[in-house]
Amino acid sequence: MASPNSVLPRGFTWTDYSLLIQEFLNAGYRAVSYGEFDPTQTHVIIRHDIDFSLSKALDIALIEAEGVSAHYFVLLRTEFYNICSHSDLEIVEKIRDLGHEIGLHFDAARYEDRADVLQAAAHWECVILESIVSRPVTSISFHRPANSLLAMSNCLAGRQHTYQPKFFSDVAYCSDSQGAFRFGHPLDREAFRARAAMQLLTHPIWWTPELVPDRLDLIDRFLDGRSSLLRREAAANCQPYAKRLAEADGAARQAGSLAGAPCL
Numbered sequence: 529m530a531s532p533n534s535v536l537p538r539g540f541t542w543t544d545y546s547l548l549i550q551e552f553l554n555a556g557y558r559a560v561s562y563g564e565f566d567p568t569q570t571h572v573i574i575r576h577d578i579d580f581s582l583s584k585a586l587d588i589a590l591i592e593a594e595g596v597s598a599h600y601f602v603l604l605r606t607e608f609y610n611i612c613s614h615s616d617l618e619i620v621e622k623i624r625d626l627g628h629e630i631g632l633h634f635d636a637a638r639y640e641d642r643a644d645v646l647q648a649a650a651h652w653e654c655v656i657l658e659s660i661v662s663r664p665v666t667s668i669s670f671h672r673p674a675n676s677l678l679a680m681s682n683c684l685a686g687r688q689h690t691y692q693p694k695f696f697s698d699v700a701y702c703s704d705s706q707g708a709f710r711f712g713h714p715l716d717r718e719a720f721r722a723r724a725a726m727q728l729l730t731h732p733i734w735w736t737p738e739l740v741p742d743r744l745d746l747i748d749r750f751l752d753g754r755s756s757l758l759r760r761e762a763a764a765n766c767q768p769y770a771k772r773l774a775e776a777d778g779a780a781r782q783a784g785s786l787a788g789a790p791c792l
């Protein structure tokens with residue numbers, strides 16, 4: 529139990545995240561996998577859906593590594609990262625090697641809305657992901673699920689999915705979707721006070737070293753970083769473009785130094 533004087537986290541800094549997890553551990557929770565989860569026990573499933581930034585996910589994975597293991601769900605079919613690329617695969621492998629589980633973040637909207645099609649597609653993506661991360665993929669999380677998928681109680685492609693009632697509607701479920709705990713902070717939930725089983729979902733993009741009041745800035749920052757990476761990669765693959773980029777950088781630097789020059 530936290531002492532009455534302890535500072536309970538309510539923000540979205542990395543320190544807040546670390547304190548949040550610590551509060552669960554102090555309260556006697558055990559962080560478990562979907563396979564181990566028992567709704568009658570003081571169990572918490574710690575889950576991260578990676579919609580944007582793998583490197584932000586690694587930041588969270590490093591924070592957790594000292595106390596808990598969590599589930600990191602990665603998209604295969606996204607424009608925001610590519611887990612087959614050298615740099616992104618390196619990040620996923622680091623998260624895996626910290627002792628966390630890699631699951632499939634499955635975007636059903638990419639496929640025809642038919643049960644047999646979705647089963648086959650999820651199986652196909654799981655097999656690909658398993659070959660990339662060299663580990664069995666035992667759980668699936670839907671990306672922006674339709675209501676029909678939220679009501680699906682059976683497994684998908686032979687794997688448990690995170691919205692099955694035993695993980696979702698039958699227990700307390702907390703999510704920082706869109707950058708806020710809109711249904712109450714996890715530590716304020718009745719289930720937490722009762723030490724009842726919970727599933728805690730966070731999206732690493734929203735958690736930062738320092739407080740960022742405008743949450744949407746975080747997406748802009750991510751996109752700026754991704755754009756810089758792609759420009760560097762384009763330069764590495766095309767010499768004339770590298771020259772053009774260097775000239776643009778030089779011109780920008782020169783403009784900056786002129787702007788900073790004292791008035792005569």
Ligand SMILES: [Zn+2]
Nearest residue numbers: 577579671672
């Ligand atoms: Zn998602």
